[in-house]
Amino acid sequence: MDYQPPPFFSRGPAPLVRLGFFACLAILLMVLDARFRYAESLRQVVALLAYPLQRAALAPAELFGAAGGFFTTQVSLKQENEQLKAKQLLAANDLLTVDALRAENAQLRRLLEARERLPRPSTLAEILYRGRDPFSRKVIIDKGSRQGIRSGQAVIDDIGVVGQVTRVYPLLSEVTLITDKEQRTPVQVLRNGLRAVIYGGGERGTLDLSYTAANADVLADDVLVTSGIDGTYPAGLPVAKVSRIERDAAYSFAKITCVPTAGTDQNRQVLVLSQEMNIPPAPTETESVAGKLPKQKRAKKRE
């Protein structure tokens, strides 16, 4: 006779089976997320669940910030005021010449038939907190898709490039700093126009100018600015300063370490630049396709 335990003893599948099932599910999700980026829609759905919690979690910080702002001492306000006045005096000189320079620049560009760069609309945002994921260098800012922030936009502060918007929520967005290990920024050496790609250095808070030939003309204290050829960053924004160069004859590439110009870990206020609208369309691949077509036909015939 079949022995069946009474129903009140049944506890479902064994814990090990359950662990196996959920571990497989988690691994599947991680692979989809890390390798193929298919999990974004699922993330958006789960993020909707987490969203009220996120909002609620931000409330005490906002309250604290408001209270702190209220009790700012007069001395510090006065000091800041004096500092700002001094800064304005310094900037005034530049400001007076900037109109003339802009006009001259526009004329020169027209002469060169260069594409005229329009000043980009930008959004001022405040950094709320550092992302809790200890494996990446990200910050969360207080503007999201409702304020017109889109994934891929460049983020700068008053002295240089801070990073790039990588994920957008309705009222928040996530900015990956240029020092993140996965972040690359196309740069140019200001002194001689040498183009390169700069890689984030991870936890060290530095940047690496990788895959630059060992004999490339890069010196210590060279300033690196965005090259602008990616269409994401406007050209000429300071990114980093070369701090150390190691040239080893055994390797074909020099090991160049740089320090970010912008206060990637310090500032509260940042500027999110909108994408440049006047990017020329990507070249169509008609020529190359035409070249490949006979081969494809042949391959099809073989099938």
Place this chain on the structure above:
Amino acid sequence: MAFYEQQQRILSPAKAGYMALTLVLALLFNLLPWRNVVGLPDMVALVLTFWCVHQPRKIGIGIAWFVGLVMDAGNGALLGQHAFAYAFLAFAAVSLHRRILWFSAWRQAAHVLVLLLASQLLMLAVRLVAGAAFPGLTYFAGSFVAAALWPTASFLLLLPQRRPAGMDENRSI
């Protein structure tokens, strides 16, 4: 040494709503905008472990997995990373719950420390495979803080169950 190191009390049954509320509060704690605090305890992991040890029939691997997914989406981490670690944590806690409850609070904390460290190691392994950089040994400090909070947390989380079921003037406890 006595079999039970602590005085055992007969507790009233845990309410599912209360368990859910503690989990939501722990999630709220984790999503607070912390600024580079070293040794920040993972409250969700701690509360999950607590309930898996005390109420293994009401909470388990599935719920832990889902809570982990919410953590991933809220934190912007790799989707499935916390889900994986929490599912393992819940499995270990459910398997060990009979053993852990024999010990006094601080010895329980030692067990919990091992579980939390193991789940953090899992997350670290996953992220290193996915290509992230090693965040430094301070990454593990959170588990030590969380384990140190275990006696306090278990006292607080058991408080509603210690309440007498009916308000009776003649009750002795």
